[in-house]
Amino acid sequence: MTGDAMLIQEVATRDGFQIEPRYVETADKVALVDALSAAGFSRIEVSSFVSPKAVPALRDAAEVFAGIGRRPGTVYVALVPNPKGAERALAAGVGEVNLVASVSETHNRANMGMTPEASIEGFARIMETVKGAHVSTNATVATAFGCPFEGDQPTDKVIAQVERYLALGIGGVTLADTTGMANPRQVERLVARALAIVPAERLTLHFHNTRGLGLANVLAAYGAGARRFDAALGGLGGCPFAPGATGNICTEDLVSMAHEMGIATGLDLDALIGLSRDLPRLVGHDVPGQVAKAGRPGDLHPVPQAA
Amino acid sequence: MTGDAMLIQEVATRDGFQIEPRYVETADKVALVDALSAAGFSRIEVSSFVSPKAVPALRDAAEVFAGIGRRPGTVYVALVPNPKGAERALAAGVGEVNLVASVSETHNRANMGMTPEASIEGFARIMETVKGAHVSTNATVATAFGCPFEGDQPTDKVIAQVERYLALGIGGVTLADTTGMANPRQVERLVARALAIVPAERLTLHFHNTRGLGLANVLAAYGAGARRFDAALGGLGGCPFAPGATGNICTEDLVSMAHEMGIATGLDLDALIGLSRDLPRLVGHDVPGQVAKAGRPGDLHPVPQAA
Structure with missing residues (x-):
């Protein structure tokens, strides 16, 4: 992939499924991850090793990792909240x-039951744990574009948290718009600040489409030099504070946008559309993605007969 | 409004209601237009003087215009397909x-029952009809970003159609992404070409969110210098070729984005959210807008109690 290409990490089986009330069977999760591998993803966030009590939807994380095939060139990622x-x-x-810690103390307490400081101290122990193992590391700054309890977060505080991640030797950094509060100008500014200390190939942007701005925020981030984005098939995911609101930005809508703009992703859009159309069978409801409903822009229609 | 401000024309009662299977009562249409006037719109596309047989949903266009109040400073627009x-x-x-004509001949034949050439000849007769009346004029290039039957349309052909509109003395020009095929790079290029011959205060962009790119396309157009946009409350509207696909870009989502970016619109976002939340009562179904579901980005939530 060239320097203009977009690297998309698929997160549906983690950030999508974690909020679904219907339990997706382990075999279905494994089949989906395998199909995502075949569609060309170089990164898939497969599941989360959180407490099964806290997130029962992902209680089979170990079984899913045991079941999936490992495509050469694909990194299989797990969210990890603590050393255990x-x-x-x-x-x-x-x-x-x-790893994940919110920049907002209120959000981190609500989400992780501790201060961001305590979370980041845990990161140091996790880095000790993984030392010598053949795993790479990434850490997410949650609520980087705003906290649903506290509101705006100071840019300097976000950047200071990124610097702490880097000082711990963590390989990649994600800036997450956890509840979809970001706007394109804010994104442009924060990405520019972040790219001054993290190279583009180690910086990921994680946007939600909660207020309809997800792809506009991607466009702004891309324009500012960001190249790596999280997205969820079908736009799965959600926001606990906004029933009915959409979740993560939608993978196939993002891929369609990128390809129409001439930006390579390495992904098979037709395969993604097929997988997205199968999601309602797994989760039991319609999903927000648009391209799976409308078809690709280039899919032409038969001319209606004159009345 | 300054040169950075965004001028939004509300089109829900025309481009939205025209596709709704449930007839919205005249009194409800009048009340909505009056509420939109009060929310601050300087332009509202109220209805369409098409054949009542072709678009029964808008058969009360004259009654709606007779019923609405006229707020000073607001222009009340009607779509008009022909001299009658x-x-x-x-x-x-x-x-x-x-006025409206597609750049795609196939689309214009399907939509208007004649060639684009014949439509534009009709424009000349319409310009004769309105001469001396105190009305302004605008003409739309439909399928300017692609035709669902023919695919891509040559930029030169789009620009030539704009030039013909201007030569007829038509006051404003709209470039319409009629079925949501546009992408941000294409938008940037076409807006730049159009602005070379039409000043920004006379050029409107009309985007649909059919493939989830509506606000990304607005962002690209704004970046290229466009300042006027059509949008529909709640994201009403649709695409006859994509059942389940979303319609026009959503007014309140666009206004929220603009205000968060520090771009003035002159509109009362809280009022718009209230009106959007009332739309399901009028049309009998959920609408695609996100901000009406999720709330404004700055709407903070109470901190959950620790478990």
């Missing part, structure tokens, strides 16, 4: 651990 | 007629 989760993830053979 | 429609529109006291 890291040990489980290593035992399951993950390719990368993704 | 223009006469009806003038009799109803519209403030502006919006």
Whole structure:
């Protein structure tokens, strides 16, 4: 892929399924991850090694990792909230651990039951745990574009958290718009600041489409030099504070946009559309993605007969 | 409004209601237009003087124009497909007629029953009809970003159609992405070409969110210098070729994006959210807009109690 290409990490089986009330069977999760591998993803966030009590939807994380095929060139990522989760993830053979702490103290307490400071101290222990194992590391700054409890977060505080991640030797950094509060100008500014300290190939942007701006924010981030984005098949995911609101940006809508703009992704859009159309069978409801409903822009229609 | 401000024309009662299977009562249409006037729109596309047989949903266009209040500073627009429609529109006291012809011959034949050439010849007769009346004029290039039957349309052909509109003395020009095929790079290029011959205060962009790119396309157009956009409350509207696909870009999502970016619109976002939340009562189904579901980005939530 060239320097203009977009690298998309698929997160539906983690950030999507974690909020679904219907349990997706392990075999269905494995089949979906295998199909995503075949569609060309170089990165898939497969599951999360959180407490099964906290997130029962992902209680089969180890079984899923045991079941999936490993496509050469694809990194299979797991979200890991604490050192114990890291040990489980290593035992399951993950390719990368993704750590997470919110920049907002209120959000981190609500989400993780501790201060961001305590979360980041845990990161240091996790880095000790994974040392010597053949896994790469990434850490997410959650609520980087705003907190649903506290509102705006100071850019300097976000950047300071990124610097702490880098000082710990963490390989990649994700800036997450956890509840879809970002706007394109803010994105442009924060991405520019982040790229001054993290190279583009190690910086990921994680947007939600909660207020309809997901792809506009991608466009702004891309324009500012970002090249790596999280997205969920079908736009799965959600926001606990906005029933009915859409979730993550939709993978196939993003891929369609990129390809129409002449930006390579390495992904098979037709395969993604097919997988997205199968999601309602797994989750039991319609999903927000548009391209799976409308077809690709280039899909032509028969001319209606004159009345 | 300054040169950075965004001028949004509301089109829900025309481009939205025209596709709704449930008839919206005249009194409800009038009340909605009046509420939109109060929310601050300087332009509202109220209805369409098409054949009542072709678009029964808008058969009450004259009654709606007779019923609405006229807020000083707001232009009340009607879509007009032919000279007969223009006469009806003038009799109803519209403030502006919006003419329409597709750049794609196949689409214009399917939509208007004639060639684009014949449509544009009709424009000349309409310009004669409205001469001396106190109405302004606008004309739309439909399928300017692609035709669902023919695919891509040559930029030169789009620009030539704009030039013909200008040569007829038509006051404003709209470039319409009629079925949501546009992408941001294409938008940037076509807007730049159009702005070389039409000043920004006379050029409107009309995007659909059919493939999820509506606001990304607005962002690209704004970046290229466009300042006027059509949008529909709640994201009403649709695409006859994509059942389940979303319609026009959503007014309140666009206004939220603009305000978060520091771009003035002159519109009352809270009022718009209230009106959008009332739409399901009028049309009998959920609407695609996101901000009406999720709330504004700045709407903070109570902190959950620790478990």
